[in-house]
Amino acid sequence: MTGPAGLELTDIHHAYDGTPVVRDFALAVAPGEVVCLLGPSGCGKTTILRLVAGLEPLQRGRIVIAGRVVGTPGRDLPPEARGVGFVFQDMALFPHLDIAGNVGFGLRKTAAGDKRARIDAMLSRVHLDGYVHAWPHQLSGGQQQRVALARALAPSPRAILLDEPFSGLDTRLRSAVRDEALHLLKSDKVTALVVTHDPEEAMFMADRIAVMRAGRIEQVGAPADIYTQPASEFVAEFMGEVNRIDSVVRDVGVPTPFGPLPLNGHAPGTAVHVLIRPEALKVAGAEQGIVAAAPIGALPARVLASRLLGRTSWVHVCLQTDPTHRHDSLGGAEEHSHWHVRVPGQFLPAEGTELRVSLDPRQAFVFPVAAPT
Numbered sequence: 001m002t003g004p005a006g007l008e009l010t011d012i013h014h015a016y017d018g019t020p021v022v023r024d025f026a027l028a029v030a031p032g033e034v035v036c037l038l039g040p041s042g043c044g045k046t047t048i049l050r051l052v053a054g055l056e057p058l059q060r061g062r063i064v065i066a067g068r069v070v071g072t073p074g075r076d077l078p079p080e081a082r083g084v085g086f087v088f089q090d091m092a093l094f095p096h097l098d099i100a101g102n103v104g105f106g107l108r109k110t111a112a113g114d115k116r117a118r119i120d121a122m123l124s125r126v127h128l129d130g131y132v133h134a135w136p137h138q139l140s141g142g143q144q145q146r147v148a149l150a151r152a153l154a155p156s157p158r159a160i161l162l163d164e165p166f167s168g169l170d171t172r173l174r175s176a177v178r179d180e181a182l183h184l185l186k187s188d189k190v191t192a193l194v195v196t197h198d199p200e201e202a203m204f205m206a207d208r209i210a211v212m213r214a215g216r217i218e219q220v221g222a223p224a225d226i227y228t229q230p231a232s233e234f235v236a237e238f239m240g241e242v243n244r245i246d247s248v249v250r251d252v253g254v255p256t257p258f259g260p261l262p263l264n265g266h267a268p269g270t271a272v273h274v275l276i277r278p279e280a281l282k283v284a285g286a287e288q289g290i291v292a293a294a295p296i297g298a299l300p301a302r303v304l305a306s307r308l309l310g311r312t313s314w315v316h317v318c319l320q321t322d323p324t325h326r327h328d329s330l331g332g333a334e335e336h337s338h339w340h341v342r343v344p345g346q347f348l349p350a351e352g353t354e355l356r357v358s359l360d361p362r363q364a365f366v367f368p369v370a371a372p373t
């Protein structure tokens, strides 16, 4: 059990017209925890949210909200009886109600004076004091989403469900609104399930992330663990850019151009993919911050291009593996000369600059090549 205010989904399966879209799905969200469902389009995220909301009849499994069973097959409580708030991307504000009417929509049972006080308090918390009598069409997209959040939180729901709540907003507005949303959720200690296809958004919002693939959870854990210890190639690639090489495990380790990585249980002879994050590549001379593990290798590399991306710089390099040493260092690894390196801050070497690049082996992931299905 998740305790009084949590959310628990057990053994959920769901099919549309006989086509399964959610399988073996189980997830517990602790009271006050923010969990993000993250995955590519069509992997079943919205279906999970609709099942929790009661907008879709449950076909198999069980849903418990705040210690109360709200869904089993054939016994679904209606959405309004579940005590959950929604902020869905396509669930706009009610155009025929002013802002006070929208925020107060879920407060029908509240006495008039208390209701007005609650509306004012919620609008103040989303920095929209003074908009009580405005109409939805008079507000910007960001303001409308903040009203939607205030509307969902006003009745103090047992849990809140957010489906791509910020994806309609432009980049700068999106970070401001989601920052505000996170502070609201955390200060109210609201149990929240958030759907997104954007790994950065999930890492920003979530206490834990559940990465989904084809209707199943592929990995669930703290954002830092998902990013730094991905359980599969799919998760590693979905969470962020990687340099990828093919290799074959040797007795002494997993060959890469930088030298061998530890075996970590991989059997010699196994064909593997080695995935290396751009920030795992360390450039001598660039400010790199603290590197906890000693980098391996220090190969000469030539700069193909460099670009400032804001807080980091993105450098394309061609590794200059010495043909006389290549066999030893590369072992069974396939030659791969074009690498992406991410460097904190501004580091923009000119095209043709010679650098030395080494590898932080903790941010290199080795996965056996999946057998063709």
Ligand SMILES: Nc1ncnc2c1ncn2[C@@H]1O[C@H](COP(=O)(O)OP(=O)(O)OP(=O)(O)O)[C@@H](O)[C@H]1O
Pocket: 016, 017, 021, 039, 040, 041, 042, 043, 044, 045, 046, 047, 048, 197
């Ligand atoms: N009402 C429906 N009837 C039939 N198929 C549906 C229905 N709703 C969703 N699907 C299909 O079920 C699968 C999962 O959809 P779902 O919307 O849950 O995924 P998602 O991960 O939220 O994707 P997106 O981010 O694109 O919304 C998709 O293949 C989708 O086309």
